[in-house]
Amino acid sequence: MSLPKVINAIRRHKKFLISGHVDPEADAIGSQLALASLIKRLGKDPIIIDQDPPPVSCDFMPGINSIVLCKNLNKKVLKDIDCALIVDCPTLERTGKAAELVTRDMEIVNIDHHVSNDYFGDVNWVDGKGAATGELIFGIFKRLGLKLTKGDAINIYSAILIDTGSFRYSNTSAKTHIIAAELIKNGLDTNFIYESLFEMKAYEVTHLLGKSLSTLNRTPDGKIVWMWITREMKNGTGAELKDAENFIGFPRAVRGSKVALLFKESEEKGLIKVSLRGKDGVDVNKIAMKFGGGGHVAAAGFSIRAASREAERRVLAEVSKHV
Ligand SMILES: [Mn+2]
Structure with missing residues (x-):
């Protein structure tokens, strides 16, 4: 103290x-x-x-x-x-x-x-x-x-x-x-x-949410649920990434999910920002620290330099070890 x-x-x-x-x-x-x-x-x-x-x-x-x-x-x-x-x-x-x-x-x-x-x-x-x-x-x-x-x-x-x-x-x-x-x-x-x-979201943000939700995906056991915000979606709607932080509440709310992820393509090509939420005691801070990030036990984040598919593959492989 x-x-x-x-x-x-x-x-x-x-x-x-x-x-x-x-x-x-x-x-x-x-x-x-x-x-x-x-x-x-x-x-x-x-x-x-x-x-x-x-x-x-x-x-x-x-x-x-x-x-x-x-x-x-x-x-x-x-x-x-x-x-x-x-x-x-x-x-x-x-x-x-x-x-x-x-x-x-x-x-x-x-x-x-x-x-x-x-x-x-x-x-x-x-x-x-x-x-x-x-x-x-x-x-x-x-x-x-x-x-x-x-x-x-x-x-x-x-x-x-x-x-x-x-x-x-x-x-x-x-x-x-x-x-x-x-x-x-x-x-x-x-x-x-x-x-x-x-409840003061710009229209553009809810529009972006719609596009992002269409990428919702999960592992066969349903424990890991994720979605994407691509540069194309972002530019197409005119929304800003920082307004999309709480989108992760949607994969998180899916029944059976233990870890929720939101992948965001940043303005810099090849740089992906990843937000994580953990449930039922899964420590996402530990996962984020593996990739040089951090946060809290139940909420964390990091950035990864890789092409989008490769980033998703590597991150999901690491997350699978923790659920
Ligand atoms: Mn705080």
Whole structure:
């Protein structure tokens, strides 16, 4: 338990760089925003810098416009930063270009809930039982005795909601619900938050889902179920890959499936991104790590360089060993 060390680091330093992973979602974003708010309330100076912009679905999150993108960064703002707070990232590299801003004279604080975390920080608080990094940020507020603003509550609730798939995934614990209950007491419109995060899909995305579903396939025993998003499908519909992350819920929902996979051809030819979900205790983090990726026991991902058919063959061969 390294929460006290995180708090010490926050107390010791004055100016903070806060960053999260590339292609951020509501956990990375909500965690960064709530942390920045906490640091401001302590009379200190935070700046959130990310490589990629938040998805449109996060537009409602309080403070969202304070996020600075690497490409728009005026390097002068980096002056005097003495601490880098990295959230929701299993490795420093997951911050993408933001990693280049972290210098040797900054103390690195790593706050995360990925079991594959490589403890890249000077201070590391990694709690694989946390359903979302937002739960850990909530813990910092509690330990400091700071009351959350409504904005903080919205941001942390959103973080938890996205990473638990609205309290449906196996990472949802009693603690998750207790935290959520406390957040909701701040007058949150939970239905609005749910709809914003889950039901604001662009038409193009649902169109792409239709095409992707037509590739649905499984092994003869039905334990491994997968589907594809090809470059052709993506370009034909005008949707973006990052909006398709939850498509994997469909193969995952198939009766009898133990491992679900979503293969995505990236813009770079020969580079396939693979998302995995495990059920009934199958550890997909282990599978992802074999291919240089990682994540959680029940949800992980990696990239593989191969032609599509070859990638599928190699990945399915590895997955078969685990089910
Ligand atoms: Mn997360």
